[in-house]
Amino acid sequence: MARPLDTMIDQGLLATASSAAMLRFTLRPSGETATAELALTELCAAFVGSVAQRLEGYRQWPQPVEDRLQHWAPPGTSDLVLQSRLNQLMLALIETLPDRLLQSGLPGRFTEEYRRSALRITQRIAQARRWTHGVEDDIFRKDLALLCLRMVPCVSHVVCRHSGIPRSTLLLPRNLASGASVRVLLALRDRLRPLIANHVHPEMIDRFDPAGREACYGLVSALLRHWPDSEGLVGASWYYDRAISDISPNLAYLRDVPARHGALFLDAGASDEATANAVSRSERRRARVEDGTYRPRNVMMVWPRRALLEHLPHFSATQAVV
Numbered sequence: 001m002a003r004p005l006d007t008m009i010d011q012g013l014l015a016t017a018s019s020a021a022m023l024r025f026t027l028r029p030s031g032e033t034a035t036a037e038l039a040l041t042e043l044c045a046a047f048v049g050s051v052a053q054r055l056e057g058y059r060q061w062p063q064p065v066e067d068r069l070q071h072w073a074p075p076g077t078s079d080l081v082l083q084s085r086l087n088q089l090m091l092a093l094i095e096t097l098p099d100r101l102l103q104s105g106l107p108g109r110f111t112e113e114y115r116r117s118a119l120r121i122t123q124r125i126a127q128a129r130r131w132t133h134g135v136e137d138d139i140f141r142k143d144l145a146l147l148c149l150r151m152v153p154c155v156s157h158v159v160c161r162h163s164g165i166p167r168s169t170l171l172l173p174r175n176l177a178s179g180a181s182v183r184v185l186l187a188l189r190d191r192l193r194p195l196i197a198n199h200v201h202p203e204m205i206d207r208f209d210p211a212g213r214e215a216c217y218g219l220v221s222a223l224l225r226h227w228p229d230s231e232g233l234v235g236a237s238w239y240y241d242r243a244i245s246d247i248s249p250n251l252a253y254l255r256d257v258p259a260r261h262g263a264l265f266l267d268a269g270a271s272d273e274a275t276a277n278a279v280s281r282s283e284r285r286r287a288r289v290e291d292g293t294y295r296p297r298n299v300m301m302v303w304p305r306r307a308l309l310e311h312l313p314h315f316s317a318t319q320a321v322v
């Protein structure tokens, strides 16, 4: 007999969870013991349970949880075993995703976003693609945070709930001199957290375009309504830099749309990381860095809650997203 839950949870998500369970069964090493299965169940519970601690970002987990992960996938183990262990963790989390999503109370529209993510991760594992940097792999960390509901997929970006604006950014001489720090403090009434932070997910860039970004803002507006304590949206990237509209006009929309609708911008400084990200996919930007006419800087976009909601006053979480 079908469980009552089945009628409430998206059937596509349930099908994805079943595929993950079958794949995990197929890929399970032949000698795997009941003890390992128990350790995996406990590891999943540790990750999922720690989300209640209102963690910032997506990279770090509480030390006891990191320790469990190290125990499950110990340093020095063969790459074959490491990849298998990380895959089992991901698949086991997908198996319980439908129930956890239902219990989370997130608006129904997010089921489709999580289904897409769960399917993408299952396919990645079925295709035997490696987590290049093991437990430290950026995509692994982002996907782990997604499957634990610590991060929410929003079409073109992934977002975290418990972020904020570092005081060190507000205190940068450039931001003090330009008045940007004061404008941000006034707009947020000194409340520098919690803010929703968005990040680029390298495996979701098929929807990284103006329509995908607008759909992302729509989902962020649904999250702001769902989390009334949230002060707005932040993100830091080289692509919010004003210089980008001349160098890469295809990316100008990333700054222009929020800027037209009340977002503010703080300088976050030049760095090797900003340069590496800015040039990694563009010969044009690389050439401009090499000839000295462009020095990538990170810029923090701050879109206060009220201004973002005024931009999308009618978006509801059930509205179709492109």
Ligand SMILES: CC(C)(COP(=O)(O)OP(=O)(O)OC[C@H]1O[C@@H](n2cnc3c(N)ncnc32)[C@H](O)[C@@H]1OP(=O)(O)O)[C@@H](O)C(=O)NCCC(=O)NCCS
Pocket (backbone or CB within 6 Å): 200, 202, 205, 208, 209, 236, 237, 238, 239, 248, 250, 251, 277, 278, 280, 281, 282, 283, 284, 285
């Ligand atoms: C941010 C990012 C997803 C934007 O990607 P994008 O929308 O494709 O835009 P880009 O300007 O980076 O495009 C890269 C190249 O693809 C080309 N391109 C972009 N869209 C295209 C399209 N629709 N058709 C054909 N070519 C296209 C561009 O011309 C560009 O090459 P060029 O600058 O040498 O001319 C991408 O730059 C990226 O993944 N960067 C590395 C990671 C990163 O920066 N993350 C954010 C950290 S804060």
